[in-house]
Amino acid sequence: MRSTLEATSVKIEAGASLQDSIWTDAKRPSPVELLAGDAHNYALFLDCDGTLLDIAPTPNEVRVPGGLVELLVRLSKGLGGALAVLTGRRLAEIDVLLAPAKLIGAGVHGAEIRTVNAGAIARVASALPNSLVEEVVRRTQRLPGIIAEPKGPGLAVHYRLAPHLKEALESELRSLLTQYADGLVLCPGRKLFEIIPAGHSKGTALETFCALPEFAGRRPIMIGDDMGDIAAFAAAWRLGGVGMRVAGEHFGHTNVELQNPKRVIAWLTSLAARLDE
Numbered sequence: 001m002r003s004t005l006e007a008t009s010v011k012i013e014a015g016a017s018l019q020d021s022i023w024t025d026a027k028r029p030s031p032v033e034l035l036a037g038d039a040h041n042y043a044l045f046l047d048c049d050g051t052l053l054d055i056a057p058t059p060n061e062v063r064v065p066g067g068l069v070e071l072l073v074r075l076s077k078g079l080g081g082a083l084a085v086l087t088g089r090r091l092a093e094i095d096v097l098l099a100p101a102k103l104i105g106a107g108v109h110g111a112e113i114r115t116v117n118a119g120a121i122a123r124v125a126s127a128l129p130n131s132l133v134e135e136v137v138r139r140t141q142r143l144p145g146i147i148a149e150p151k152g153p154g155l156a157v158h159y160r161l162a163p164h165l166k167e168a169l170e171s172e173l174r175s176l177l178t179q180y181a182d183g184l185v186l187c188p189g190r191k192l193f194e195i196i197p198a199g200h201s202k203g204t205a206l207e208t209f210c211a212l213p214e215f216a217g218r219r220p221i222m223i224g225d226d227m228g229d230i231a232a233f234a235a236a237w238r239l240g241g242v243g244m245r246v247a248g249e250h251f252g253h254t255n256v257e258l259q260n261p262k263r264v265i266a267w268l269t270s271l272a273a274r275l276d277e
């Protein structure tokens with residue numbers, strides 16, 4: 001047991017793989033066990049797409065379920081403000097989706113951060129070089145079904161509408177990134193690749209939040225569905241917390257804690273009820 005715990009204390013960057021074997025029971029209590037625990041002492045970290053929201057053919061087509069925003073606001077209050085959204089999207093986009101709430105959170109895999117509900121968004125990494133963004137957009141325009149989505153410090157390239165182009169796209173992007181030394185990394189996700197600044201991840205964001213007064217001393221609970229969430233799972237474990245995986249293209253449908261966003265929302269609803277007790 002001890003060696004397993006030590007092994008997972010190694011920093012896991014966004015995009016790293018994570019073997020099922022290191023998901024010990026201590027790091028993945030069942031959703032029911034967590035509800036029976038000391039809920040008032042939790043800090044909640046939530047991915048959005050694929051976790052709270054069903055994946056859509058394109059990012060603009062996602063639908064926000066009725067009542068979700070109210071639920072998140074209620075949870076944030078019930079947890080004394082210890083709730084943060086950790087997303088690959090820009091926080092400004094999340095604000096539109098979750099209006100009128102402007103939740104504490106990190107966008108573009110930790111490259112943007114908001115540390116106070118309704119507070120300003122701070123960019124903690126510089127914007128990607130224009131030349132790179134322009135080159136990616138230029139090259140992907142030649143590939144039908146590929147959507148390049150510039151987002152300030154990051155750039156997502158979606159291939160959900162053209163999955164057969166995955167390999168060609170990845171080698172194209174990797175060859176472009178060789179010009180940028182170690183400053184940028186390519187993070188694979190659910191039917192997309194993201195170019196993000198090295199040194200930032202949902203894990204670094206989770207650690208930043210856990211040092212804030214609202215979060216400090218609480219047990220971090222991270223819920224996510226994709227590669228980019230792995231760094232946050234690892235950060236939650238390092239801080240004595242747990243992770244819950246949501247089924248999907250990345251984690252599959254066996255050996256996960258929550259089967260879909262609907263189940264995530266049902267679990268969050270039960271948690272909110274516990275916090276009202």
Ligand SMILES: [Mg+2]
Pocket residue numbers: 047048049050051224225226
């Ligand atoms: Mg996701």
